[in-house]
Amino acid sequence: MTVRQQIGDDVTAAPRRRRLEPDERREEILVCAMHLFGERPYAAVSTTELAARAGVARGLINHYFGTKRELYLEVVRRMVTIPRFAIEQLPEGPLETRIRAAVDWFLDGVARNSKTWLAATGAIGQDPEVEKILADADELAADRVLEAARLSAAAPELRAMVRSYGGMVKSAAREWLVRQDLTRNQVHLVLSTTLLSLIRDAAPGLREDGKPLP
Structure with missing residues (x-):
């Protein structure tokens, strides 16, 4: 019996391919790409390495995502887009x-993939396609926040207020993750109390004509 037979698969061996449903396989590739693009710049990550890390044939990456570039853009989109289920799972109760x-949900997600999130949100002015994804994500985030607060998403004043808050969210997260001048708990306090104040105190007075927002 060889040493490998005694201890099982060598830890340096390529991962065994597991039979997964297409959606599961696609998600597995995406998760591996999220880790790799967080570890190194886009140009330093090869499709061959992505396939090896995911334990799939290189052709499967092309099958599910097209090119490395398209996979990278999907990683950015995943990092910055707030899914509907994040709002649907919020607890009932007071604002x-x-x-x-x-x-909490936002900070947990950023903490799990901090390097990738920082790289994605720091691409302003560097990549037009990434900028478009970030802009779309900001608009969707405004909808999600207003939905969570049970406010109308139609009022442009409210949307502008929430988009401005979104810029603060990114800056506060960087104070925690990069500068480390704020702890996670402190960032949570800043973001939650600021949003509550905006909704309760600022939103009612946004209309210059004094009429209530819809």
Whole structure:
């Protein structure tokens, strides 16, 4: 019996391919790409390495995503887009409870993929396609925040307020992850109390004509 037979698969061997449903396989490739693009710049990651890390044939990456570039853009989109389920799973209860839970969800996600999130959100001015994804994500984030607060997404003043808050969210996360001048708990406090104040105190006075927002 060889040493490998005694201890099982060598830890340096390529991962065994597992039979997965197409959606599961696609998600597995995407998760591996999220890790790799967080570890190194786009140009330093090859499709061959992506396939090896995911334990799939290189052709499967092309099958599910087309090119490395398209896979990278999908990683960016995943990093910055707030999915609907994040709002649907918020607890029932007062506004404060829902806001705290929403900020928790965001910070948990950023913490799990901090390097990739930082790389994606720091691409302003560097890549037009990434900028478009970030702009679309900001608009969707405004919808999600207003939905979580049970406010109308139709009022342009409210959307502008929430988009401005989104810029603060990114800056506060960088204070925590990069500068480390704020802890996670402190960032949570800043973001949750600011959003609550915006909704309760600022939103009612946004209309210059004094009429209530819809």
